[in-house]
Amino acid sequence: MESKKRTLIRETPDCMGETVRLQGWVDIRRDHGKLVFIDLRDRTGEVQLIILPDNPGAIEAAKDVRSEFLIEVDGLVKERPAKMQNDAVKTGGVEIEVVELRIIAKPETELPIDVSQTDLGVNLDTLLNNRTIALRNVKVRAVFSIYSEVLRSYDEAMRAGEFVEIKTPKILGSATEGGANFFKIKYFDRDAFLAQSPQFYKQAGMSAFERVFEIGTVFRAEPHFTTRHVNEYTGLDAEMGFIDGVTDVMDELERTMKHIFRNVGISCEAELSLYGEAVPGDVEIPRIRLSDAEDILRKEYGKELENHDIDSEGERMICEYVKKEYGSDLVFLTHYPTSLRPFYSMPSPDDALTTETFDLLFRGVEIASGGQRIHDAEMLTGNIRKFGLDPSDFSDYIDIFRYGAPPHGGWGLGSERIVQKMLTLGSIKEAVLYPRDVKRLAP
Ligand code: ATP
Ligand code: MG
Numbered sequence: 224m225e226s227k228k229r230t231l232i233r234e235t236p237d238c239m240g241e242t243v244r245l246q247g248w249v250d251i252r253r254d255h256g257k258l259v260f261i262d263l264r265d266r267t268g269e270v271q272l273i274i275l276p277d278n279p280g281a282i283e284a285a286k287d288v289r290s291e292f293l294i295e296v297d298g299l300v301k302e303r304p305a306k307m308q309n310d311a312v313k314t315g316g317v318e319i320e321v322v323e324l325r326i327i328a329k330p331e332t333e334l335p336i337d338v339s340q341t342d343l344g345v346n347l348d349t350l351l352n353n354r355t356i357a358l359r360n361v362k363v364r365a366v367f368s369i370y371s372e373v374l375r376s377y378d379e380a381m382r383a384g385e386f387v388e389i390k391t392p393k394i395l396g397s398a399t400e401g402g403a404n405f406f407k408i409k410y411f412d413r414d415a416f417l418a419q420s421p422q423f424y425k426q427a428g429m430s431a432f433e434r435v436f437e438i439g440t441v442f443r444a445e446p447h448f449t450t451r452h453v454n455e456y457t458g459l460d461a462e463m464g465f466i467d468g469v470t471d472v473m474d475e476l477e478r479t480m481k482h483i484f485r486n487v488g489i490s491c492e493a494e495l496s497l498y499g500e501a502v503p504g505d506v507e508i509p510r511i512r513l514s515d516a517e518d519i520l521r522k523e524y525g526k527e528l529e530n531h532d533i534d535s536e537g538e539r540m541i542c543e544y545v546k547k548e549y550g551s552d553l554v555f556l557t558h559y560p561t562s563l564r565p566f567y568s569m570p571s572p573d574d575a576l577t578t579e580t581f582d583l584l585f586r587g588v589e590i591a592s593g594g595q596r597i598h599d600a601e602m603l604t605g606n607i608r609k610f611g612l613d614p615s616d617f618s619d620y621i622d623i624f625r626y627g628a629p630p631h632g633g634w635g636l637g638s639e640r641i642v643q644k645m646l647t648l649g650s651i652k653e654a655v656l657y658p659r660d661v662k663r664l665a666p
Pocket of ligand 2 (some may be wrong): 589591592658
């Protein structure tokens with residue numbers, strides 16, 4: 224076989240009248256009398272192959288070809304008869320008359336799910352049990368194409384804002400932040416813990432670089448059974464110094480979200496349309512004090528909050544309200560009570576019971592938490608005590624501030640929730656490649 228360069232399906236319209244070599248997966252094979260049609264897909268699109276009866280070699284080679292065979296064909300690029308064109312095939316204006324067909328690889332047995340359907344039509348467990356195969360499906364792949372664009376756009380927005388990318392350790396010697404949501408692991412002859420946030424390290428990075436960001440794994444040991452939690456997710460974190468206040472942090476996060484949405488809207492139009500979704504419009508994100516949100520929920524929905532804390536139902540309602548009143552799919556809730564925020568949160572200057580913090584909600588769900596942090600060592604030590612914790616457990620952390628640090632703040636943003644809400648996926652697990660939950664550790 225002479226060596227010939229592979230042509231991508233996307234390129235075929237520019238090769239009219241030429242013989243090209245294509246490689247890819249068989250989406251579907253159809254026999255019409257003596258004609259064989261194959262929809263072939265590669266990473267760039269899909270095209271129809273046709274094998275004519277006067278090519279017995281190709282007919283014979285294609286004899287066993289079924290869905291999800293990997294094949295290579297040499298074929299003539301021809302204009303596709305207009306009446307045959309349909310939108311199911313991306314390069315609908317082109318068809319390939321097969322000259323030679325070779326099988327590269329084939330499934331040993333029938334695939335456990337039919338990935339050629341646009342909608343897989345399987346339940347979440349079946350989808351996740353067969354994750355690797357399911358990824359061949361066009362709508363499943365769309366999720367992760369969009370996810371890839373979210374990660375790239377976050378990176379791009381951060382760099383445009385002169386944030387330096389850091390990677391912080393995920394194996395920790397102690398369970399800081401006092402939470403119970405740490406996974407304990409064996410570390411040689413002692414115990415260690417998996418990081419449930421890069422919080423302290425990103426503040427340390429900020430104290431030298433001014434602005435840092437991290438795209439990193441976050442482990443949460445909470446036994447959740449919800450549609451928005453997994454036990455391992457990818458956090459999009461940032462921390463920035465020399466701020467005038469928490470408003471600067473929200474401005475930066477708003478700029479970042481808009482950059483992500485704009486990019487996904489442009490680069491992933493086809494993927495979004497498979498879900499009938501569009502990215503949020505470029506509207507200013509309203510900022511509402513949590514206490515005002517509480518009033519709105521009471522007045523508009525007759526809903527009372529417990530301990531002034533907003534639950535997931537309240538988050539849904541306030542998003543509905545904001546959409547109606549401001550046309551925004553996102554909202555910042557600000558000034559959470561001190562009792563609901565970590566000890567390092569900056570108290571509001573005018574009210575010691577609230578903090579300079581925020582959550583960002585998107586289509587009914589929290590996607591980020593952030594705020595201004597305490598940068599004064601003494602104040603921080605006092606707050607650690609107030610929270611019933613022992614400052615000596617936090618000496619490395621307090622040291623960041625003992626040597627001087629600027630006013631600063633940042634956020635933790637959940638990457639998977641962005642995609643989940645963008646596509647209105649029933650569960651966050653659909654937006655995680657291989658999700659880990661209380662029950663699931665495989666595949
Ligand atoms: P929630 O209240 O929804 O449980 P949280 O307030 O505990 O979230 P944070 O510690 O504020 O979460 O984490 C920052 C962001 O990381 C969240 O806004 C969310 O987008 C994401 N996130 C947090 N926990 C999870 C999880 N278990 N699975 C997926 N994403 C998560
Ligand atoms: Mg939060």
